[in-house]
Amino acid sequence: MDRLTLTRIVKERQLPLLLSATKQLVTPMYRAAFLAAAARSGVLARLAVRPCDLQTLAHGLGVDEHAEELRTWLDIGVRLGDLAWFDDAYRLRSRTAKALARPGREPVSAALEEVLRFHLPVLLQAPQMLQDGRRLSLSDQDGQVIARSTRVVEPFVAEAVRRTLERDRPLRLLEVGCGNGTYVRLAAELNPRLTALAIDLQEEVAAEAAENMAVWGLAGRVQTRRADLRTLAVEPQFDLVTLHNNIYYFPIEDRISVLRKARSLLAPGGRLLLTTACRGGNLGLEVLNLWFTHADFGGPLPTIEDLVQQLTDAGFAQVTTRRLIPGDQFHAVVGVNAPAGQP
């Protein structure tokens, strides 16, 4: 860079802006990306046990051949302040890195990854996509990342399941969009006489759920398979149908018929439990809404009023709602498939 150029840049006051943008915008993004990768690759977990030298980390990742390239990545972590290099070993430094490294924090790092991999692209490309007429598709989502990241809301969904599920009688559950199967597992644990059919639209997600059921010893009670609720042909045998965090996977114009279909699989007097993020919540939810408005499937997040109306239109009675996260737009909705001749 010659002197003249430098002068010009200073004069145009770009440099301060660039410097401040780096500090305020870019660095946090770098940190987010680094931490998400460090969490997912297991580096954070390894360092949480004890400081490790380069060879140990490279070996742990199975990249002994590429130790030097790995060092370049790790040193960025040191520059970002999340790692430290001391005594020929890397160790955790920042509070955020230490917090993410604790066991049970995987959903947080997965949420971070979801933001980076799905939220950022749609923010970045929305205008361009509109110009090009391009839409996001299901393959733009990594089902496993979504499954892990939605575990942030797991305790709240679990609470809704606990409140709704009857435990003192045999029960048949249909879970639509079962993800990794965690809520079916919870339901099966709460009611030892529950049997279930768990379905998911995505083949690999359903396969993973089926494997999980086997590991959890639930393969006998829970049947897991890829299926679309809209074309599911089974008898009305279910006491409870659950849809967790997936109503927005259905286009807005399909939702009433989807709910009606769910009702048709319920026994007279059976119930539907639906949990979902709704419009008007935190920023993350709004970006999620953005994502779905730009996808070639699904549709925007519902408002809670819309949902209640849709359940009613689908023929459900005694529709009740419950806010699951205080102060946020995350709700549970329950509707009853009224027996014939009863309101």
Add this chain to the structure above:
Amino acid sequence: MDTTTVDERDSTVIRLDRVDKPDDQVLGGKAARLAELTAAGLPIPPAFCISTAVFRQALEHLGIGTDEAGGEPGSELRRRVLDGTLPAAITEPILAAYAEMGRPRVAVRSSAVREDSAGQSFAGQHDTILDVHGDEAVIDAVKECWASLWSDRAQVYRDGPEPAGAIAVIVQEMIHADVSGVLFTTDPVSPRPHQMVVEACWGLGEGLVSGKVPSDWFLVDERTMSPVEQEIRYKVTKCAPLESGAIGIAKVDEADRNLPCLTRDQLEELAKLAVSVRTHYEAEQDLEWVLKDQRFHLLQARPITTRPQRTSRNRLYVTEQPRPIAEGTLWSRMDIGEIFTGIMSPLGQSFARYYQGNVHTDCARAVGVLDPGDPALHMGYLQGHVYLNISFTSYMLGQCPPTRDQRHFTARFASEEADLSDYRNPFGAYPGGSQGRRALTHWVRCTAVEMAQMKRRAKQMVASREYEFDRARALDLTRLSRRELDAEMARYLGYFHDMHVGYMPYYINAFGFYGVLAELCPKWLGKDGQNLQNRVKTDMSSLRTVESARDIWVLAQAAKDRPAVMRLIRETPLDALPAALRADDAGREFWNRRVEPFLRANGTRSHQEMELTHPRWIDDPSYVFQMIRRYAEDGFSIDEILGRSRAYQDGDAAAVLTRLPRAKRTVVEKVIAMYVQCSELRETARMSMITSIWLVRNVVYEVGRRLIAAGVLRSPDEVAYLDFADVLGYLAGTDEPQAVFSKVRLEEARREFQYVRRLPEPPLTLIGEHDPARAVVPAPDGARLEGLAASPGRVVGRARVVEDLVWQADEFQAGEILVTRFTDASWTPLFAIAGGVVTDIGSMLSHSSIVAREFNVPSVVNTKQATRRITTGDLVMVDGDAGVVEVVEG
């Protein structure tokens, strides 16, 4: 084969009396035996046989090679045989032989070459077509017999890919028998020297084989040719040609019902016939015979392969027990819930075993028992009957204060058969000390909880019943995958468990409060107290069993208000009635608006509900429509009867209490109130329990339907021989049905059941083991029977013995004395019009007693002998205060 000469062809349709050398390969096994018997001069109805050569010829004509039979799917081959047209060369000799017989009505039976004797009557049995008439029908029946070689059923148990073999056909004059039966020259299951077993029923023998009609049983000593034991049943139904032309169940004329099917002379003649067959073959024989116009005919003779007697036959315990326990245990099948009383099919027994292993101990826990012990000890099985282990139960109930003294519980089981004077409980008394104190504390806590929640639980049980009923009605089980059906079964068994466990405390507590009352009343009020105790009945009009009678009455009124509907109900045969109603505009309206709600409230009832083979009202509403016919004719109101009972009580029972000091009076009133409440709740809860059994039954019959489709079973009747554990195993797995349901075991279950069914009924109560060979206690002489005074009042009326509720419901006249073996809730509608009720089996708390008291019908139960000693038309006096029944005029 195409070189066959005309002469040879002729000889391939052979009159059985012209067979020179009976050859199994040519005639098939069955026809060869009949030819031998004919040749030996035994009375075989005229018949001819269409040999296996004709069969081969027909196959050739239809383009089916015999070796091909293993390859092509059976259904396809069967269709080709049934649809194919036969050339005159084949049909003419058959029709000529038929013409020679005089074209009578005939039975057409298959006679297969390869029938293994063990599975003969089960899997190997090919078709029999009864009552065939006319040339065309005969040819069709012959084709049907041929085609049966490839029936699913014949194929499913055929081992390996070998060809199906050949089949001959017998065309035999149909004997429209007056009496039919079987004779075993030695008892196949429990042989006794020199004794033959004869079983006989009115009409055709088909009903006997399937167990659908009642039969008489005789044990004939072949040295004297006279009966040494006999069991004459009241026979309401028989198998006969119906007006429609089909063979079906019909009523026996009233005059014949009590009569033995065979006289002593006839028995002697039959036994002599059997001896000559045995002598001819030099082997024990199983004969099928018919009697027509005083002449015996033999339809079939098969050798019996006797098996060693099972040593456990007389033992009730399901597991090995030390001698003092096995020989000292008191058993009873009285009052163990009427859902068990009476003989049970192999399916019913195996379901009882399921109950014993999975539900019963939780029921004990539910009444506050801390330690219910080994489930294997609680129940026992004898000759198809289910028994409660009274010794172990009373030992176990020793943990609870109201039943600490075992005598309270045990004494009520004393009967003529079981003398309790020397009885000592082999289990002893439940230990005291710290173990006893722990059990006591537990009981107190449980009972307190029960008292607090019993009303709420009954409500929940009602709600869950309606939910499960509606859910089941909306489900089409035929469309469920095996896995879904398995989940369904698991659900219903879970519900079955919960409803039994929920029901039991009401039952035991009603029992307990009644016991307290029975102790207090005589002590404080003397004889009047006993009357009071007997007449305890406050407002019980909401008892569900009584409500079912009211509901039928309401239904009958609704039908009466619709003359077109009532005409349909009166004039349509019962089995066609539901379809006829739904096909008619007014009928459909009646069905949807009236019958459906009725079935929702009452439809899962039946008799002896634990017996899964019994259809529920909703499965077969015949009985309901019989009662509608009855109620619609009688000009009385059921409200009058119920109203009468309440007024009666107010004036009488309450008056006695005023003699008591206030404190004692309060106690008695409180005990009465609790007894009534528990009884009411029990009846409410019972309906949920009954519904849970219906749910399980639905899945079992759906499995049965699939087994029929797979060729494992022949008809829904054979569901009775399934083992419930196999049904569960089949549902839980993926094995082919024939791998789960073994042919040998099905056949064994069938034989065992047919065997125990013809034994005299084992005693209600017994100690130790039971020897079925021991002679039955002869009925005491005289016209006086003693039993339990179950419902007060004296009445004189004509007796009507009712053996078959469904078939006799429309015969019962208002005011008659109902005499029967035992009743359960399904009998209630009949009680409403009965003048009195007398039963062989029962106790104060059994259904007949409760409902008789409710309807204010004098009743004596537990007479042991009433159905054997009283005949329809006798004038009898029922004394419901003294517990005595007298035949005033026989």
